[in-house]
Amino acid sequence: MSSASLESALTFPLSEQIPSSGSTLEVAPGILWVRMGLPFALDHINLWLVRDALEGPEGLRQGWTAIDCGIHNDSTHRDWEQVFATALQGLPVLRVLVTHMHPDHMGSADWMCTKWKAPLWMSSTEYQSAQMATHGLSNFGGDLTHSFFVQHGWSEPDAMHDVKARLNYYSGMVPQVPNRYHRLMGGHTFKMGGAAWRCIAGYGHSPEHMALYCADQHILISGDMVLPKISTNVSVYAQEPEGNALQQFLDSLDAFQDLPEETLVLPSHGRPFKGLHTRIGQLQDHHKERLAEVIGACKEKPQSAHDTLPLLFKRALNFHQTTFAMGEAVAHLHLLWHKGQLKRTLDLDGVYRFAAL
Numbered sequence: 001m002s003s004a005s006l007e008s009a010l011t012f013p014l015s016e017q018i019p020s021s022g023s024t025l026e027v028a029p030g031i032l033w034v035r036m037g038l039p040f041a042l043d044h045i046n047l048w049l050v051r052d053a054l055e056g057p058e059g060l061r062q063g064w065t066a067i068d069c070g071i072h073n074d075s076t077h078r079d080w081e082q083v084f085a086t087a088l089q090g091l092p093v094l095r096v097l098v099t100h101m102h103p104d105h106m107g108s109a110d111w112m113c114t115k116w117k118a119p120l121w122m123s124s125t126e127y128q129s130a131q132m133a134t135h136g137l138s139n140f141g142g143d144l145t146h147s148f149f150v151q152h153g154w155s156e157p158d159a160m161h162d163v164k165a166r167l168n169y170y171s172g173m174v175p176q177v178p179n180r181y182h183r184l185m186g187g188h189t190f191k192m193g194g195a196a197w198r199c200i201a202g203y204g205h206s207p208e209h210m211a212l213y214c215a216d217q218h219i220l221i222s223g224d225m226v227l228p229k230i231s232t233n234v235s236v237y238a239q240e241p242e243g244n245a246l247q248q249f250l251d252s253l254d255a256f257q258d259l260p261e262e263t264l265v266l267p268s269h270g271r272p273f274k275g276l277h278t279r280i281g282q283l284q285d286h287h288k289e290r291l292a293e294v295i296g297a298c299k300e301k302p303q304s305a306h307d308t309l310p311l312l313f314k315r316a317l318n319f320h321q322t323t324f325a326m327g328e329a330v331a332h333l334h335l336l337w338h339k340g341q342l343k344r345t346l347d348l349d350g351v352y353r354f355a356a357l
Contacts, residue, residue, distance in 0.1 A: 007229055009282070010275035013264065018271065022082030024049065027272050028219055028264065030193050032087060036070035036079055038104055041321065042230070045070055045104045046268050048221060049087070050193045054094045063094040065192055066118075067212070067221060068268065071107035071173040080108065097121040097184075099223035100206040101130035103173035105268070110176040120181040123201070125208035130177045133170040139237035140323070141166025148238035149323075152330055153304025153351050159319060166323075184210045186255075200225075200256065204234045204249025204331075213259060220259060221266045225252065226279055228270040231286055235327025236334055244338045246331040250287060253280050287332075294332050295356055298342055302353035305329035 019025040024032040030051035035044055048067040053060055070076040084093075093116040098106050100122075113120050120127075132138065139145060146164045154160075184190075186201025186208075195216045202209040202225040212221040224232050234249045236242075256276060263276050273279070293311045297303050308329045309317065317325055333354045336342040342354040 009278050010228055010273045012228075012271050012273050014272055016271075022079040022086075024083060024087040027266060028217060031219070031266075033266070033272070034079075034083055036076050038071065039073075042269060044269065046266065046270075048266060049083075052094055052193050061092070061094060063091040064088055065095050065097055066093050066112060067097045068099055068105040068223070069096065069108035069112055070105075071103050072111060072175055073107075073173070076108055077111060080112070092116050093118050095119050095121055095182075097212075098126070099211065099221070099268070100209040101126040101133065101174075102206060102224070103170060105223070106130050106177070107173045109174075110178050113178045120178040121184055122181055123184045123186075123199075123208040123210050126206060126210075127177070127181045127183075129207050130174060134174050134177050136167060136171070137239075138170045139239055139327075140169040144238045148241055149326055151241075151346075151350060151352055152326060153306030153353075154322070154326055159322070162319060163323070186210070202249070202252040202255070204245040204247075204252060205232045209252075211256075213263075218260055218263045219266065220256070220263050220276065222256075222268070224268050226256060226265060226276065226283070227267045228265070228273045228279060230269065231283060233324050233328060234331050235324060236330040237327055242334070244331075244334050245327075246287065246335040247338065250284065253283065256280060291332055291336060295336055295341060298333075298336075298354050299356040302345065302347075302355040303333070304351050304353050305333055307353075308333065 017025060019033050019035045024034055027033045032049040034047040036047060038045055050065045052065045053062050095118050096109055096112050098109050109120055141163055146160055149163060184199050186199050189196045189198045195214050197212045197214050200211040200213055202211060205224050209223055209225055211223050211225050234246050236245050259276055261277055264272060264274055265276050266272050290312055294308055297311055305326055309325055312329055313325050337344050337354060343357055344352055344354050346352055
């Protein structure tokens with residue numbers, strides 16, 4: 001089914017409205033939508049500002065909570081400065097909350113925390129992962145990632161040269177991480193905008209992603225866990241080479257099933273929508289179909305992750321897209337392998353191949 005057909009099953013309360021660069025759009029009382037550009041095929045990220053008040057040493061302070069930040073570059077900072085000047089009603093950013101450590105969410109966190117002398121709020125695993133990645137130990141390139149890709153069948157010399165050299169991919173967009181943070185944990189609640197918000201932990205897309213749900217307003221800030229048009233990237237990475245990321249992601253979706261159908265979902269990419277349960281069902285069906293295709297191919301002959309790319313991705317992939325696609329391919333194979341539906345063999349050429357039992 002096309003992405004347009006999938007979207008037609010959802011409701012978009014704001015229709016085609018989107019905020020322009022450096023401006024905001026109110027999506028609910030006291031919640032502003034900010035949209036920043038990205039230098040990728042996925043060319044935007046949605047960020048959120050929530051009218052808030054926090055108790056501090058000097059008493060109750062009025063201001064805003066910023067949720068996610070955009071990458072660290074001049075364009076993002078210019079747009080933020082325009083938002084600060086025109087949309088904050090002369091009030092400060094009181095805290096910076098980051099759903100997870102990926103560059104489009106985390107990149108400008110230190111810049112914003114420093115500018116406003118505001119604390120960072122995020123989960124512990126995401127914070128630690130961001131610290132490691134900023135200091136060079138990341139899943140985006142280097143010798144470890146090179147070896148991981150080769151073991152899974154991607155070995156073109158030019159591509160592997162670029163993977164080895166891709167040491168500063170993360171730190172180029174997240175040059176600094178704040179040296180302190182306030183920990184968010186799944187199941188915990190906190191006050192924001194005068195209402196209680198519950199943290200919903202998600203796994204598979206990133207180490208310990210935090211979505212936020214407000215029962216009073218029936219609003220879910222879903223981060224990257226539930227998106228209206230595209231399926232979230234779910235990858236196995238070199239640092240956890242035998243991980244079962246796709247099973248973790250599918251299990252995480254169950255945590256959203258108890259939310260009301262009328263919930264307004266504020267995603268990190270795409271437009272705010274209603275139809276959460278419908279979208280979860282679509283995502284589950286999507287992966288079920290892809291898993292069936294993968295196991296079918298493995299019945300015909302053993303498959304490496306690289307062999308399965310044409311099955312999982314029906315379009316041409318550039319280098320950047322292939323690095324993510326490889327992680328997704330491994331994730332699909334590993335789910336079936338961990339379930340005992342595939343066996344894995346390290347062949348004489350040093351490549352893992354998976355065959356149906």
